[in-house]
Amino acid sequence: MVKATVCGAAGGIGQPLSLLLKLNPLITELSLYDVVNAVGVAADLSHIATPAQVAGFLPADNGAEKALQGSDIVVIPAGVPRKPGMTRDDLFNVNAGICATLAEAIAKACPKAFILVISNPVNSTVPVFAEVLKKAGVFDPKKLFGVTHLDIVRASTFVATVVGKAEDASKYSIPVIGGHAGATILPLLTQSEPKIVSILSDKSKRDALVNRIQFGGDEVVKAKDGAGSATLSMAQAGAEFAEYVLQAAFGGKSSKTVQAYVHLSADAGGEQIKKEIGADLDYFSVNIKLGAGGIEKILPIGEIDEQEKTLLAAAVKELGPSIDKGSKFQPPPPKL
Template sequence: MVKAVVCGAAGGIGQPLSLLLKLNPLITELSLYDVVNAIGVATDLSHIATPAQVTGYLPPDNGAEKALKDADIVVIPAGVPRKPGMTRDDLFKVNAGICATLAQAIANACPKAFILVISNPVNSTVPVFAETLKKAGVFDPKKLFGVSHLDIVRAATFAATVVSSPADAPKYSIPVVGGHSGATIVPLLSQSNPKIPAEILSNKEKRDALVNRIQFGGDEVVKAKDGAGSATLSMAQAGAEFTEFVLQAAYGKKSRTVQAYVFLGADSGGEGVKKEIGAEVDYFSVNIELGPAGIEKILPIGTIDDQERTLLAAAVKELGPSIEKGVSFTPAPPKL
């Protein structure tokens, strides 16, 4: 019996994400929360013939905590979407209060749940969750994840497109470390499996173009939608896939290595990562080994080439202030 909750279930990411989780055979109870339309989305999904029983909740009568009560895993795409010309840092002022409010509700209703944060800017919102949970005395660093999996999906898709065809994307595994916005996203193309041909990696113009597309793929979608939305469908798929990884490790006994934006203090391997990057940052997207309790190991970045070292240095420089912004967030969150 696994209870999953989606906070922000009626939004552009939330609706397709909720649909994908309804189809997940590991989930037996799906609870949806949002400030509007969550009950309608839940009713719609409840007509689909899968084992998961769906309920929806709105803010009145402490709806957030009712939705979250005894949850095993909480996936959070709540917040406003990015609009043309808006950076992820711009989003912070709007979304940080929402995240703090939901973190407190989680602390009250399901403190042992796995928490998967999609709300942007992830580089800052994950620290907001951590600090709120710390103040409530329930922070488990092994169970808090910033979902950066879309970067992994994009890296595989875009690399396959350059090398051969997008149809080959499922064959590719490319680690992406750092953070989850712009220049903080560092695709380790030199570690690609299968290998990216040398004629691409050694061609500065081609390589830079590939790296740039992975780093700023979100902007590509925002521009293509002409102000009507951001990367919702691809993010929903990536979020559902990462949720599957966590559930398989926790309940299916299938541990695996993935990348996520995590608190480096969750495992002793985090200190090794800090030495590799030469910086005292507390959060980083890195290889982790998942198990029943969440993060079992934080794994090394490994061997990288000179271009990746340059990208990593730029990522760390930008990541530090973003993390601090989340850690130092103190204004009272808005009432949902």
């Protein structure tokens, strides 16, 4: 019996994400929460013939806590989407407040749940969650994840396209570390499997590929012309990462190496990461192994070339202030 809750279930990411989770055979109870339309989305999904029983909740009558009560995994795409001209930092003040409120409800209703944060800017919203959970005395760094998996999905897709094997995108594995915004996104092309020698030997091609992986979100925002940001691809990536967590925790399957933005105290390997990046950051998107309790092991970055070292330094420089912004965020006092 596994209960999953989606916070922000009626939004552009939330609806397709909820659909994909409804189709997951490991989930037996699916709870949907949003400020509007969650009940309708739940009714719609409830007609699909899979094991998960679906219920929708709105803010009235303490709806967030009711939705979250007893959840095993919480996936959070809640927040406003990015519009043309907006950076992820522009989103921060609105989305940080939403995240702080949801974190308080999680602390009360399901403090032992796995928490998967999609709400942007992830580099700052994950620290918001951590600080609220710390204040409530329920913070478990092994169970808090910033979902950066869309960067990994994009890297596989874009690399396969460049080498002329777009149909084989799922066969390419490229670790992406750092953070989840612009220059903080560091695709390790030198660690690609299979190897991509033709790209690595062509600087202009490599630079263009790295730039596209880092700013793929802007590509979608521009293409949608004010109508939204990356929603369908993010929903797929979020559902896929949730599947990794669920399989490790409840499916009895040992995890392959995946990447997520995590608190480096989750495992002793986090100290090695700090040495590799040359900075005392609390958060970084790293290679991890998942187990029944969440993060089982933080793995080293490994060998990278000079170009990747330069990109790493740029990512670290930008991440520090973003982490500080999230860690120091103070939710506004409630209106009387």
